[in-house]
Amino acid sequence: MPRQARSNETVVACLAAVTLFVWTGCRPVSIAPRAAAEGKARSGGNVAAALVFHRIEATIDPAEHRIDLRDEISFPAPKRRRRLSFALAGGLDVESLDPAYEVAEVGDGTRGARTSGSPGESVLRAWMLSPRGGSWTGRVSVPLRIRGVVHEPPQVEEGEYARAFSRTPGIIDSAGVYLSGASHWLPQLELGPFAFEIGVTVPSDWHVICQGRRLSVAKEGDRRRIVWRSDAPMQEVYLAGGPLVEYRRSGEGLTLYVFLHRADEALAARYLDAAASYLAMYSQLLGPYPYPKFALVENFWETGYGMPSFTLLGPRVIRLPFILHSSYPHEILHNWWGNSVYVDESGGNWSEGLTAYLADHLVKEGRGQGAEYRRDTLARYRSYVRENEDFPLTEFRERHSPATEAVGYGKSLMLWHMLRRRLGDEAFVAGLRRLYERGRFRRVSFGDIAEIFSEVSNRDLRPLFAQWTRRTGAPEFALQCRRLSPSRVRVRIEQIQSGAPFRLRVPVALTVEGKAEAQVVDVLVDRRV
Structure with missing residues (x-):
């Protein structure tokens, strides 16, 4: 080596x-x-x-940007739907290889238009799959042939986000191939x-x-x-x-x-x-x-x-x-969060914040730089998130600007840190393990996560999750200290942000003359003052 x-x-x-x-x-x-x-x-x-099971045999011709494939799809007979709809990229045609099943294009056969001009979106055609002269029975096996051109060169997204990469819904080229669900190169029959x-x-x-x-x-x-x-x-x-x-x-x-x-x-x-x-x-x-x-x-x-x-x-x-010690562990960890425990995005994408906390932040914490990383995270939130750009975590899907990253990654990361401090490391890790055990290959929401951690910790954490995932904004504090005697200090914590006060525990560090280490006390703050 x-x-x-x-x-x-x-x-x-x-x-x-x-x-x-x-x-x-x-x-x-x-x-x-x-x-x-x-x-x-x-x-x-x-x-x-x-x-549903897809058995696919494909041939790729890079020079011609073409793919020719056979996809035999087997699935339990749908009980309430005779027709199954799906979409394919505009450059692809599809036919049934079994006369018992029919594939028909929906509409007049003309190619569709982009729903917007953004990169990363494909021109689509809509199709319908149905049995000829009957209904679905037993376990169905439908062989389809799909062939045509997929070639959308990567384009840089417009906007303020300097870190944005070029994106494409799909491409076959002499330099390589990239196909995903967004490429619509295979039928997705909405059967799970x-x-x-x-x-x-x-x-x-x-x-x-x-x-x-x-x-x-x-x-x-x-x-x-x-x-x-x-x-x-x-x-x-x-x-x-x-x-x-x-x-x-x-x-x-x-x-x-x-x-x-x-x-x-x-x-x-x-x-x-x-x-x-x-x-x-x-x-x-x-x-x-x-x-x-x-x-x-x-x-x-x-x-x-x-x-x-x-x-x-x-x-x-x-x-x-x-x-090697930033993006790489982040992407490795996504195999637990997001790529096996799936995100129920109807309630917000929780996986990016958790992955950032257990990868990017944890690497820094292992080097003694965790507090500095969290301060930088809070600073980015304060710098980039304006009132008209703020949104609750339940509405986060993916980052496309500094503000969306500050909320969807940064604010979410701090929620996980608050949860860890509230529960302690042992209960926090136990909750993570149970989340993985129960959520693997299932869609999971913030609400599901709140239930799991409440169960593990034997306390109701739903209000905590509701506050930090459904509300916009963050608390701002003003701190006043008054010495009452040589051994007594009165600390006044005031929430000065607009809107209703947040309920949270604020760590207050008190340094006594003659002692090197500060005494840290968690103060429950749930009012203006």
């Missing part, structure tokens, strides 16, 4: 040891975690047996989560990466066929790749991958080492890693995406030295 990679592994292992000792008092492990059995729900049954197996034929120097476990790789002349399978319930199918060099490490039921545009063994080793350490750390802290692999994939434009079981980082980002 190169010296640089060995040094990095030591740093990550030490960080894991510090944070786990602080949070759980446990001895950290230094090996990759055993992957949880994929496809097992809380009941322990086989998820795939009850899911699904499992899938996909075989993809690409040029022989290409690799493509998907969720789940890689079953096989085989060269066939000047082509390569790669097969992936996910029995865990997914909400969409991601497909990313291009001309890439593969690095792999296996053990303890888990395979780690790094895919780079050009050979770089030292860089790959650093990412493999860091992935093994962070996965071990989070598995011990939260529960077993939910997937059989984790892959770092170099994209062909600048991105910072996290998908179930892999992350897609841009060529410049991936080579920044600090990414």
